[in-house]
Every structure is written in C-alpha cells, then in structure tokens.
Amino acid sequence: MERYYSYSHYLKELFGEKVFRVTVDAGFTCPNRDGTKGTGGCIYCYSGSDYDPEKRRRSVREQIAEGIERVRRRYGAEKFLVYFQAYTNTYAPPSQLKPIYDVIREFPEVVGLIVGTRPDCVPDETLELIASYSKDYLVWIEYGLESSHFKSLRWMNRGHGVSDFIDAVLRTRKFKGINICAHVILGLPTEDYDDMMETADFLAALRLDGVKIHPLHVIKNTELERIYLKERFPVLSLEDYVDLVVDFIERLPEKTVIQRITGEAPEDLLIAPSWCSHREKNRVINLIRKRFEERDTYQGARCRFKEAV
Ligand code: SF4
Numbered sequence: 248m249e250r251y252y253s254y255s256h257y258l259k260e261l262f263g264e265k266v267f268r269v270t271v272d273a274g275f276t277c278p279n280r281d282g283t284k285g286t287g288g289c290i291y292c293y294s295g296s297d298y299d300p301e302k303r304r305r306s307v308r309e310q311i312a313e314g315i316e317r318v319r320r321r322y323g324a325e326k327f328l329v330y331f332q333a334y335t336n337t338y339a340p341p342s343q344l345k346p347i348y349d350v351i352r353e354f355p356e357v358v359g360l361i362v363g364t365r366p367d368c369v370p371d372e373t374l375e376l377i378a379s380y381s382k383d384y385l386v387w388i389e390y391g392l393e394s395s396h397f398k399s400l401r402w403m404n405r406g407h408g409v410s411d412f413i414d415a416v417l418r419t420r421k422f423k424g425i426n427i428c429a430h431v432i433l434g435l436p437t438e439d440y441d442d443m444m445e446t447a448d449f450l451a452a453l454r455l456d457g458v459k460i461h462p463l464h465v466i467k468n469t470e471l472e473r474i475y476l477k478e479r480f481p482v483l484s485l486e487d488y489v490d491l492v493v494d495f496i497e498r499l500p501e502k503t504v505i506q507r508i509t510g511e512a513p514e515d516l517l518i519a520p521s522w523c524s525h526r527e528k529n530r531v532i533n534l535i536r537k538r539f540e541e542r543d544t545y546q547g548a549r550c551r552f553k554e555a556v
Contacts, residue, residue: 250539251496251546254457254506258328261385266358267324269314272303272333273347278368279335284406289391290470291403291432291463297333298513307350315356328359328385337364341376348380359385366390366415367407374422381424387457390415392429395449399437404470416453428457428506433491434483435463443491447498451552458503460495461510462488464523472518485522489534493542494549501547508535 249256258266278284280292294300302310311329318324329351337344351357360380369388380386392412394400400408412429419425429450433443450458462483465475474480483491492508499505509531511517514524522531539545547553 250536250544251505251508252501252503254504257504262326262358264326265322265324266326266328267318267322268328268330268361269311269318269357270297270330270332271307271310271314272297272299273307273331273336274303275334275336275338277335278338278365279404279406284367285404287404287470289393289403289405290474291466293466293469293512293516294333298516303333307347308353311350311354311357315354325356326358327354327356328361329354329357330361330363332361332363335364335368336362337368337373337377341372344373345376348376351380351384357384359387361387361389363389363391365407366392366412369415369419371418371421374419374425378422378424385426386424387426387428388419389428389430389457389459392450393432394435394438394442395446396438396442399435399442402435402437403432413453416455426456426504428459428504429455430459430461431495432461432463433488433495436478436480440491444494444498447495448551450503451499451550454500454552455503457506458499459507460492460505461507462520462523464510464512464520465518466512467516467518475518482520484520485531485534488522489531489538492535493538493544496546497544497549498551499546500550500553501545503546505546508532 280288315327348360351360362377377386377388390412393403395409397409416427419427431446465471496505509528511523511525511528517524
C-alpha cells in the first residue's frame with residue numbers, strides 16, 4: 248500500500264503506463280538575477296536549478312530529442328513530459344514563450360508540459376497561454392515558494408513575498424487546466440518545527456495539486472555556501488529529515504500529488520549535508536517510505552483542510 252500519493256502513481260493512473268520527465272533549459276534568465284527584482288538571486292541558486300549548465304547551449308528541440316532518446320533507451324519509456332526547469336520559464340512576453348513551448352508539438356510521444364517559474368512572474372496573458380496547452384497535454388505549473396514565512400523568503404533573498412504566491416495561485420485557478428505545484432524547503436535555519444508544519448498547513452489550506460519537498464542543501468559556488476562556511480548553521484540530519492517529511496505529508500490533503508520527497512546534488516558540488524548526494528537519493532526515499540510504515544501513518548492523517556474548493 249502506498250502511504251502517500253506519489254507522482255509515479257498519479258501518472259500511471261492518468262496514462263496507464265510509466266511516464267518520464269525530460270528536463271530542458273530554454274535559455275531564460277531570472278528577474279531575481281538580472282536586476283529587475285534583485286541581482287544575487289536566491290542564496291541557494293546554482294545555474295537556475297539545473298546542474299548541467301552546458302545544456303543551454305543546445306536548442307530546446309535538440310534537448311527534447313536527446314532526452315527522449317536517452318530515457319527511452321534506459322527505461323523503454325514511450326510517453327514523456329517536457330519540464331522547462333532552469334531559471335524562470337515565464338520570463339518573456341507570451342509571443343516569445345509560445346514558439347518555445349510549441350516545440351513540444353513536434354514530438355508525438357510528449358503528453359505533458361511542465362513550466363517551472365516564480366510566483367511573481369506570471370501575468371494573466373502568460374497563464375492563458377499555458378492553459379491553452381491543456382487541450383492537448385497534461386499541464387503543470389511549478390511555483391518556487393520554499394516557505395510560507397516571509398522571514399525565510401527574505402533570508403533566502405527570494406525577492407517576492409508570500410502574498411505573491413497566494414496571488415499567483417488564485418489567478419492560476421482562473422485558467423482551467425493548469426495543475427499547480429509548489430516547491431518547499433525543509434531545514435531552513437530561520438525556521439523551527441512549528442514553522443515548517445505551518446507551511447504544510449498553508450499549502451493544505453490552498454488545496455494545491457502538487458508539492459515538491461526538498462531538504463536545504465548547500466552547493467558550491469553559491470551565496471549559501473559563503474553563509475554556511477561563515478556561520479556554520481546546523482543542517483538537518485537524515486534521521487530528522489525523514490521524520491519531518493512524514494510529518495509534513497501527514498498534513499497535506501490525500502489528493503495532493505507528492506512530486507518529490509528529497510533533493511540531491513552531484514557529489515562534487517555538494518557541501519552539506521552529505522546525505523543529499525545523487526548517490527544517496529534512493530536510500531533517502533526508501534527510509535521515508537519505511538518510516539511511514541513504522542509509524543503506520545499516511546498522507547492526510549493530520550490534514551486540517553480536506554474539503555475541495
Ligand atoms: S528564482 Fe530560481 S532561477 Fe531565479 S534566482 Fe531563485 S532559484 Fe535562481
């Protein structure tokens with residue numbers, strides 16, 4: 248029995264088979280880096296959240312074709328979602344975004360579009376464009392929220408407030424067909440246990456369609472590395488993280504798709520904690536699954552906001 252509603256389970260329900268993501272870097276920048284909102288970016292940002300900065304030298308078309316080929320060879324996959332992941336993938340007028348997103352139409356094996364972005368960078372016209380793909384594709388928008396506490400957003404130099412996120416969610420809902428996912432980070436030194444659980448309750452109250460949960464991890468050549476080396480703030484132990492994730496998911500509605508339960512980086516870039524390396528990913532996931540069993544609990548067990556809106 249699955250103790251939480253995993254992304255793979257959700258996709259299998261929808262498509263009747265395994266569906267794989269192909270991530271692309273469409274060459275966008277970010278308003279939190281180019282001076283519009285800020286210049287330094289979020290303190291943990293490493294090449295806009297893609298560990299392969301070389302990718303952006305290739306066209307979106309080439310990246311999708313190569314990604315499909317690679318995943319097909321490795322897993323025998325037949326269906327794919329294209330995930331515009333790196334930087335802020337709505338940071339251009341809709342007239343420029345459309346030809347970029349439209350590349351997915353050249354690949355009949357693509358069944359979904361995922362757009363990763365900031366909650367302060369989604370005008371209605373852009374949401375209307377993204378929603379238009381829902382006629383033919385599964386469509387998700389992923390908002391970086393990270394925390395429901397402004398003190399933490401300020402510490403991370405996110406350059407937006409919690410209110411921007413609420414506004415983005417409410418406006419996105421006006422455009423039918425877009426599923427909404429939020430990214431969150433556990434283990435911020437600005438937060439205690441109750442703060443983190445408040446973020447879970449906040450997402451539950453908004454009845455988001457999906458959540459991605461990450462542990463705070465320090466990557467080389469980021470502002471976070473500089474702060475960490477200077478202040479040596481404590482990072483989460485694996486043991487604590489495993490329990491926190493279970494507690495967090497218990498507070499989310501049963502129908503929220505849990506798209507991610509950990510975060511990891513290449514070993515040569517990772518400063519701390521050491522269990523956030525690519526190599527440890529499956530171990531972390533298995534420990535979280537095991538902890539659900541040991542505690543005999545499940546997603547929604549402590550959710551206070553179950554009614555559909
Ligand atoms: S919003 Fe994303 S791309 Fe922009 S600075 Fe933050 S992490 Fe980097």
